[in-house]
């Protein structure tokens with residue numbers, strides 16, 4: 001069977017992380033979220049973390065050369081030989097080109113770019129209520145998906161916190177950066193015939209059904 005090399009696109013708060021958790025279960029893919037990788041690096045105080053921290057605190061993108069190596073290392077790992085799911089990468093046309101060239105040199109290519117769309121007002125409401133568990137980055141929402149016990153992760157019992165960059169001023173900045181630098185990628189992948197669009201304002205279970213059906217179709221087409 002062919003590889004399933006997928007990327008998730010969409011504004012912060014469109015539900016990429018939630019959908020990714022489900023897709024990983026459906027298709028048994030390794031999942032690489034650059035935001036999680038960078039936050040982990042900041043927590044550990046590694047060189048990557050030290051380079052990335054000030055950009056992240058401002059809601060700016062970290063420079064392409066800082067992030068591209070970290071992501072290609074994972075794409076090259078044995079667990080990703082049959083496919084992967086990237087979330088939060090690529091974020092710029094430069095990163096998209098780096099990824100395509102790097103995959104091309106390895107005789108690989110992207111299977112699809114899954115775009116989850118949502119308007120700014122929905123995104124701001126979702127991000128401001130979002131909580132994340134400190135141990136494993138499980139996601140909750142105080143209004144739409146609360147944990148059983150307030151402030152505590154259902155899965156691992158760790159504390160739930162608000163990410164610094166989910167605070168309102170930074171959210172507006174991140175959205176602005178998304179519209180300017182990342183949204184043009186939709187057109188890029190449309191031209192390559194790889195774009196699949198999903199309505200992120202629908203309930204998560206419905207969005208999941210649509211994405212799962214689209215990815216299944218990709219697999220079937222690949223097997224023909």
Ligand code: AMP
Pocket residue numbers: 012034035036038055056057059060061062063064067087088089090091095165174
């Ligand atoms: P996220 O969790 O995907 O919203 O990412 C959080 C922050 O990490 C972003 O606001 C950026 O500062 C940084 N970041 C994540 N992915 C990338 C990327 N592909 N390129 C540049 N910066 C990134």
